[in-house]
Amino acid sequence: MMACQEWPEPIIRVQSLAESGINAIPERFIKPQSQRPKTQSNVVPTKQGFNDVDVENINIPVIDFQDLYGEDKNLKEQTLKRVSEACREWGFFQVLNHGVNHDLMKSAREVWREFFHQPIEAKEKYANSPLTYEGYGSRLGIKKGAILDWSDYFFLHYMPSSLRDQEKWPSLPNSLRDVIDEYGDEVVKLGGRVLELLSINLGLKKDFLMNSFGGESEIGACLRVNFYPKCPQPDLTLGLSSHSDPGGMTILLPDENVSGLQVRRGEHWITVKPVPNAFIINIGDQIQVLSNAIYKSIEHRVIVNSNKDRVSLAFFYNPRSDLLIQPAKELVSEDRPPLYPPMTFDEYRLYIRTKGPCGKSQVESLTSQK
Ligand code: OGA
Ligand code: NI
Secondary structure: OOOOOOOOOOOOHHHHHOOOOOOOOOOHHHHOHOHHHHHHHOOOOOOOOOOHHHHHHHHOOOOEHOOOOOOOOHHHHHHHHHHHHHHHHHHHEEEEEOOHHHHHHHHHHHHHHHHHOOOHHHHOOOEEOOOOOOOOEEEOOOOOOOOOOOEEEEEEEEOHHHHHHHHHOOOOOOHHHHHHHHHHHHHHHHHHHHHHHHHHOOOOOOHHHHHOOOOOOOEEEEEEEEEOOOOOOHHHHOOOEEEOOOEEEEEEEOOOOOEEEEEEEOOOOOOOOOOOOOOEEEOOOHHHHHHOOOOOOOOEEOOOOOOOOOEEEEEEEEEEOOOOOOOHHOOOOOOOOOOOOOEHHHHHHHHHHHHHHOOOOOOOHHHHHH
């Protein structure tokens, strides 16, 4: 399918809609009953043994990286083990003492909040198209009449450096470009450290995943800043529909005050309770493939609320887009054959785009394809 250059219908800025003072959301944002936030039954115990109280109180694993770089071997082992379990069972964890400066995290969030709070004309200068998605956007996909999510976003390329074009980044607030440049640099470094941990935990050489991604200067990285305006009818819609992240892994800086991200756990949706100064890291489809499904790319979605806007920075850390990604041969055996065919990240993105959304983690459909 040829990429289409224009949106199929006029773009609605969700923030403008929210600020117009409506008290009912347009039909275009109303999700079918089964996708609405409150459809989960909290009374049925699940395989994991949850009861209804647990579902509310449970959180994704929170892991402190401090001990990884200390002297104590035992503590280091324990931390690695916790990362391993999180990748196998949750596909998600929060990380503390990750090495990224807390003030820089705060500034990154603040410059984007300022950007979104500028007048609409200032933002429209950066309006994006479905060709590259770079810039200010309010929808994903080009299906005419599609049901939309309750969010706006700004999308930009950070790596490879040949795709980084600061002219396409907002020039206001003044500090945005410098802050995001520095932030990107630090988050890319964190991504490299995490790839090393995952490689070790999988019993592979510590540079295995980095090499599979093409090496430090060749990886792909992009930032999607999500803005979820207040919503007068949060029970009827979603800020971001259920999806798995197609890339390598995602390093998310959530809003410090407002929760909204939900992670699928069996039949339940677990609301992530963000820990101050932590990043939320999740496994994407490409690491699920490389690990031959030992690590899971888990479905997640975002709910909105009627009182507070929410901002999040999703940094996607991806393999170079033209390298073949396939299960590591060390993780393949007669008992555990390769679950996925070799495919480049470029091919994969095209594949999921043409296939259209499916209810489960997108990469699952590759298994059933064979
Ligand atoms: C994403 C995403 C979660 C959030 O951008 O892919 O899942 O909390 N974001 O905004
Ligand atoms: Ni996501």
